[in-house]
Amino acid sequence: MKDWSQLGFSEGFNSRLDYIMCYYWMTMGVCWMVMLLCSYFLWVCVGSLNHWPMPEFIRLSMCMHMKNNEKLESSYVLFFIFLGILLATYAYQTLYHVEAPAVSGYAIGVMAIGHQWYWSYEYTMSTSIGYKGEGVGTKIDYESHAVSENPSVELDTSFTGPEVSSEVIVDISSYKTAYTFLRCLARYLYMCCTHPYGPRGMWNIDNDGFFKYIVSVWNGYGLDMGLPFAELESEEKAKVVNYSFYKGSVDNVMSLPYGRPINLSCTSEDVIHGFSVPGLGVKIDCIPGRINATKVLEAKSGVYFGQCHALCGTHHSSMPIRVDLIESQDFSRWFTSSGEQGWLD
Numbered sequence: 424m425k426d427w428s429q430l431g432f433s434e435g436f437n438s439r440l441d442y443i444m445c446y447y448w449m450t451m452g453v454c455w456m457v458m459l460l461c462s463y464f465l466w467v468c469v470g471s472l473n474h475w476p477m478p479e480f481i482r483l484s485m486c487m488h489m490k491n492n493e494k495l496e497s498s499y500v501l502f503f504i505f506l507g508i509l510l511a512t513y514a515y516q517t518l519y520h521v522e523a524p525a526v527s528g529y530a531i532g533v534m535a536i537g538h539q540w541y542w543s544y545e546y547t548m549s550t551s552i553g554y555k556g557e558g559v560g561t562k563i564d565y566e567s568h569a570v571s572e573n574p575s576v577e578l579d580t581s582f583t584g585p586e587v588s589s590e591v592i593v594d595i596s597s598y599k600t601a602y603t604f605l606r607c608l609a610r611y612l613y614m615c616c617t618h619p620y621g622p623r624g625m626w627n628i629d630n631d632g633f634f635k636y637i638v639s640v641w642n643g644y645g646l647d648m649g650l651p652f653a654e655l656e657s658e659e660k661a662k663v664v665n666y667s668f669y670k671g672s673v674d675n676v677m678s679l680p681y682g683r684p685i686n687l688s689c690t691s692e693d694v695i696h697g698f699s700v701p702g703l704g705v706k707i708d709c710i711p712g713r714i715n716a717t718k719v720l721e722a723k724s725g726v727y728f729g730q731c732h733a734l735c736g737t738h739h740s741s742m743p744i745r746v747d748l749i750e751s752q753d754f755s756r757w758f759t760s761s762g763e764q765g766w767l768d
Contacts, residue, residue, distance in 0.1 A: 437721055439521050439704035446517045453506055521704070522717065530683040537689070537696030537709040537731065540738035542567045544677055548758060563758065569741040570672035671728040676745040680754040681721045688716035694736065700729035700746055708733065724748045 432444045532547040545564040679685055689698045689707040696709035702725070707715050729744035749757070 436702055436723055436725065436727075437704060440702075442517045442520050443704055446513050449513060450510060453510065457503075457506070530685065531679070532686045532688070533677070533679070534714075535677075535687065535689045535698050535707075535709070537691040537693075537698070537735070537742070539693050539736050540731075540741050541569070542673075542677075542698075542742065542744065544675075546758070565675050567673045567675045567677065567744075569743050570674060671730075671743045671745060673743055673745050676747050678747045678749055678754060678757050679719070679721070680751040681724050681748040683720070683751060685719040686716060687719050688714050690714045695733050696735050696742070697732035698729070698744065699732040700727050700744055702727035702729075703746065705729075706732065721748050724750065 432440070432447065530548070534545040534547075536543045536545065543564060543566045545562060547562050687705065687707070689696075689709040690713065691709040691711045693711065695711070697706065698709055699706045703719065703721065705717065705719065707717060709715070725748050727746045727748070729746065731739060731742035731744075733739075735742070
């Protein structure tokens, strides 16, 4: 997941991302070198004709008395040919490692199907992963929908704060009260502009009383902050942990075992979608009537979020992806419980 004001890639969690990031930074270094080199020669040539201040030996040796120089022409042609070969070589290596990693056999096959506007997943699992079900190649399939921004969660109203309702006008005749309110307001606006999740992130930074004082005073003037306390609760206090990630929560996550080879394939039922999980270095186009696949072999557990990267209609932003990488034993239990819930074919 990207940080606020982050430049470049997120932290790499697998060799796939390491290859991509290494090639990206190498390409950026070459581009900067070429740009600086071309800018230097442009400055020398144009500056000599316009009598810009520069060392006299540069003006005399390179511009004023130079009509042609075959060695110079051959040098920069060969130099850029070498750069092109270098970039192409590393590009093919990166592409080969990303698209065709050294994976022999698969324990699980997962098909991600894009719909307007949700995802459905189909699992095909072999007994090599430890599943004790009947037969090889048992399947489950289920749908994954985005969770509403304002879920109905039971709130913890046991906090003690200033009892200010929206019907009461706060008396700010006191300089101290007005000064405190202005400080709180300035802090709130600052956090809205600088924090990645706006005022939601203040819950994990400031203390409860400070933030609830802002909410109470703000509501006391009849102004609605538009943020229910359900969205401001921390993950420890929230009744449903899956709601804790803004715009990335789903009702049914994609669970995968780490340390096991997985064949991830994608397609679409209606329009073109895109299955993208940046934390895993996975980005696959979901095209109707066609199946695109890649190989996944992760060595670490974790929770990774993604999104449909192809503009697919009105609710394109309501197609989040959540991938949980868990141990094989936990995955086997989850697979079995999914079958008991009616997902097993």
